[in-house]
Amino acid sequence: MHRRHALVTLGALAATPFLAVPSPARAEKRRGGILKVSAPFNPSTLDPITGGLGSDHMVLYPIFDTLVDFEPATLAPRPGLATSWEFTDPTTLVLALRPDVLFHDGTKMDAAAVKANLDRARTDERSAVKGDLQSLQSVEVVGPLQVALRLSRPDTALPLILADRAGMMCSPKAIAERGRQHDRNPVGTGPFRFERWNDNDAVVLVRNEAYWDKQRPYLDGIHFRIITDLNTGLRAVLAGETNFAYRLNPQQKIVADRMASRVRVSSTPTIADYHLLFNYGRAPLQDVRVRQAINFALDRDGFNKAALLGLGVPAQTMLPPGYWAHDESLNNFYTHDPARARKLLAEAGHPNGIDIRFFGYSDQASQQRHEIIIEQLRQSGIRAQMMVGSSADMYQRFMVQGEGDMLLALWTGRPDPSQPFLLVYGENGFNNAGKVPPPPEMVRAQAASQSESSQEARKRAFAQLERAALEHALSAELAFVPGIEVFTPNVQGYVPNLLGKPKFNDIFLAD
Amino acid sequence: MNRRQLLLIGSRLLQVVPVVILATVAIFGLLQLVPGDPAAVIAGEYATAERIADIRRMLGLDRPVWEQYVVWLGHAVQGDLSASLITGQPVLDEVLRRLPNTLLITVLALVLAVLIGVPLGILAATRVDRPTDRIVTTIASLGVAVPNFWLGMILVGFFALGLGWFPTTGAASLTQDPLRALSHAALPALALATGGIAEITRQLRSALIEVLSSQYVRTLHAKGLSNARILWQHGLKNVSLTLLTVVGLVFNRALGATVAIEAVFAIPGTGSLVVASATNKDFPVVQGVVFVLVLIVIGLNLMIDLLYSLLDPRVNRR
Numbered sequence: 063m064h065r066r067h068a069l070v071t072l073g074a075l076a077a078t079p080f081l082a083v084p085s086p087a088r089a090e091k092r093r094g095g096i097l098k099v100s101a102p103f104n105p106s107t108l109d110p111i112t113g114g115l116g117s118d119h120m121v122l123y124p125i126f127d128t129l130v131d132f133e134p135a136t137l138a139p140r141p142g143l144a145t146s147w148e149f150t151d152p153t154t155l156v157l158a159l160r161p162d163v164l165f166h167d168g169t170k171m172d173a174a175a176v177k178a179n180l181d182r183a184r185t186d187e188r189s190a191v192k193g194d195l196q197s198l199q200s201v202e203v204v205g206p207l208q209v210a211l212r213l214s215r216p217d218t219a220l221p222l223i224l225a226d227r228a229g230m231m232c233s234p235k236a237i238a239e240r241g242r243q244h245d246r247n248p249v250g251t252g253p254f255r256f257e258r259w260n261d262n263d264a265v266v267l268v269r270n271e272a273y274w275d276k277q278r279p280y281l282d283g284i285h286f287r288i289i290t291d292l293n294t295g296l297r298a299v300l301a302g303e304t305n306f307a308y309r310l311n312p313q314q315k316i317v318a319d320r321m322a323s324r325v326r327v328s329s330t331p332t333i334a335d336y337h338l339l340f341n342y343g344r345a346p347l348q349d350v351r352v353r354q355a356i357n358f359a360l361d362r363d364g365f366n367k368a369a370l371l372g373l374g375v376p377a378q379t380m381l382p383p384g385y386w387a388h389d390e391s392l393n394n395f396y397t398h399d400p401a402r403a404r405k406l407l408a409e410a411g412h413p414n415g416i417d418i419r420f421f422g423y424s425d426q427a428s429q430q431r432h433e434i435i436i437e438q439l440r441q442s443g444i445r446a447q448m449m450v451g452s453s454a455d456m457y458q459r460f461m462v463q464g465e466g467d468m469l470l471a472l473w474t475g476r477p478d479p480s481q482p483f484l485l486v487y488g489e490n491g492f493n494n495a496g497k498v499p500p501p502p503e504m505v506r507a508q509a510a511s512q513s514e515s516s517q518e519a520r521k522r523a524f525a526q527l528e529r530a531a532l533e534h535a536l537s538a539e540l541a542f543v544p545g546i547e548v549f550t551p552n553v554q555g556y557v558p559n560l561l562g563k564p565k566f567n568d569i570f571l572a573d
Numbered sequence: 574m575n576r577r578q579l580l581l582i583g584s585r586l587l588q589v590v591p592v593v594i595l596a597t598v599a600i601f602g603l604l605q606l607v608p609g610d611p612a613a614v615i616a617g618e619y620a621t622a623e624r625i626a627d628i629r630r631m632l633g634l635d636r637p638v639w640e641q642y643v644v645w646l647g648h649a650v651q652g653d654l655s656a657s658l659i660t661g662q663p664v665l666d667e668v669l670r671r672l673p674n675t676l677l678i679t680v681l682a683l684v685l686a687v688l689i690g691v692p693l694g695i696l697a698a699t700r701v702d703r704p705t706d707r708i709v710t711t712i713a714s715l716g717v718a719v720p721n722f723w724l725g726m727i728l729v730g731f732f733a734l735g736l737g738w739f740p741t742t743g744a745a746s747l748t749q750d751p752l753r754a755l756s757h758a759a760l761p762a763l764a765l766a767t768g769g770i771a772e773i774t775r776q777l778r779s780a781l782i783e784v785l786s787s788q789y790v791r792t793l794h795a796k797g798l799s800n801a802r803i804l805w806q807h808g809l810k811n812v813s814l815t816l817l818t819v820v821g822l823v824f825n826r827a828l829g830a831t832v833a834i835e836a837v838f839a840i841p842g843t844g845s846l847v848v849a850s851a852t853n854k855d856f857p858v859v860q861g862v863v864f865v866l867v868l869i870v871i872g873l874n875l876m877i878d879l880l881y882s883l884l885d886p887r888v889n890r891r
Contacts, residue, residue: 262845263671290849295839303740
């Protein structure tokens, strides 16, 4: 019992809130109205287990409750469909479930449903979240509202993993009946029911009248209008045709700021950052000195000012300054030092500079970022040969085919801080292009970060992980992006979160 | 309908076959050159090489390119445009759902182009080398040069965001809510129409100048006919074939330009569908749209040919 409380509350206590959360509106929460959202991406699927895009979450959150929820400002875990959880021993996580929760098809959300969902997530051939559930060995129904998760190794990251796709509960009946069609016709327990999805056009959700929290939702429905051009999406909000646009660029914030009489603009830090991923499985980035040279050649402040108009936060590791798991003493580990970069290159046997193959995405905003980076590197004698293509293609070529030396990508962050290090530097990490095993001290720190249950011990482990990543220069982190949202003044109760993935569940529309 | 017209229709319908095959082969070939892999898109951000290979096998993408094309064509000739690789949805449904939105702005653009371009052309042709003519031809040159998507954004900024007269984005069904549909279509149609207005003005002006300076018009003047009667009864009748040809070209060009305009106005039409599908290399969808658009263009050309024979009986006698 003590442990359970310890775990649920620790995150909240140790976490230093560094997100300025707008104070909730004092106005009476009005019921009714449809929230219209300019969504920049067509969902990959609406089944949380089979989909693969970070941009799907905005549509998934209203349809699916997660087993564990998170505090928007700190990402500390808080009760979701599971009202509490406890590690009864280091490899057993017991979840107590919320009673009287129904799926949208009227079936019960109980221990058997959770088992069915987690088993599907870790074994289904189409599951995209198997990687998140590597430590999960089996799921046992202990009681009607209690499940035990048996793990192959201690994994304290699991509660927050259950706040992501893996913890979104679908109706087992709907999965059995609809099969692949569940991708396009999903059934969850969330505050909104799925109604219709026209590709590249609209996703329509309506209020779930039987939602377990009788107070919510306030809205009658959410209409996502898929508008892939961000400028057009913003114009729709400025004209009052939609109420909300998200994932906007700093440049668009300036446009919206000028229209302050029509819209509200929210810009908050997130744990998503731009980074240069290296393939250090072969020359020339096999040599740590070359990787360090790149890190010294980069001017992170300059990048933040030029690419993000100064709205971002310069990054050293994948954990942002102010975040509970981040070691603040590392904030100036790599400074902009072209002389040192040249010296390191010379030591590595490249006195005349070096050529590297730089991969990136072909959209206009990415190209702008590439140009900044190419110029910064050039000043230290690093000549980047640029190659661009669609994001899915370049990502696959770099990560799976092993082409190129360096890729500029956006790391979208994960609720639990142990995930980034595992997914990016881990031997089988999807973002470890060279599939090079991480240094031994990193492996030890990774294990500690997942087996320690006290927040202080975890913090120490994360400090070691961050330091190892920096010393070995396994990537070059550039800057954390701001989460920029623009909405009409009648949109109330919106709370931005540190993940940078807006949740619309608690929004209401004022008169 | 006479025998000649029936023959014309028959031969035009036969033309559909090689044109569709050529168009789809070209599109298919071009899509192969575009980098990208639908399997990678489906597999998502954290896919393994095995999973991508599995998906490729499932979709038949591991088969030779020509075989993929032949399989697609085999289904298409039976009216089955197959399904999207990415979403698994039937292509024909998707195209038919979106086509009305695209046709509405294209047809409206054509109507605007004719309604504005024809009077301007007449105005210029009847006042050759006078200030009115100079102004009209200058505006027409600008109309040809201005990119329509840029003009679209300017129109939105002024008429939609500034004055609030029109919606900035989206579309509505013409059958369910005609007024709303027209207000949605107005700005995109106007943006699409500018090129057409300019084209019609210029072509009509030069054709009309030629006709009005011909010898029989001089004779008509000598007979004492009024300027207005010469223009309306003889001049315009003679340039109607030119006008018809230009209108056909303007329509086809506008249909192509919807790709950019639909993005600016967030219209769920075939143009935006092609863009979204091409970036994902979702070839059944791209092929399906091209297939349907080719049919429309050929149908329109046929209609224009038939109108030729109505307007000018000499066409039939040849």
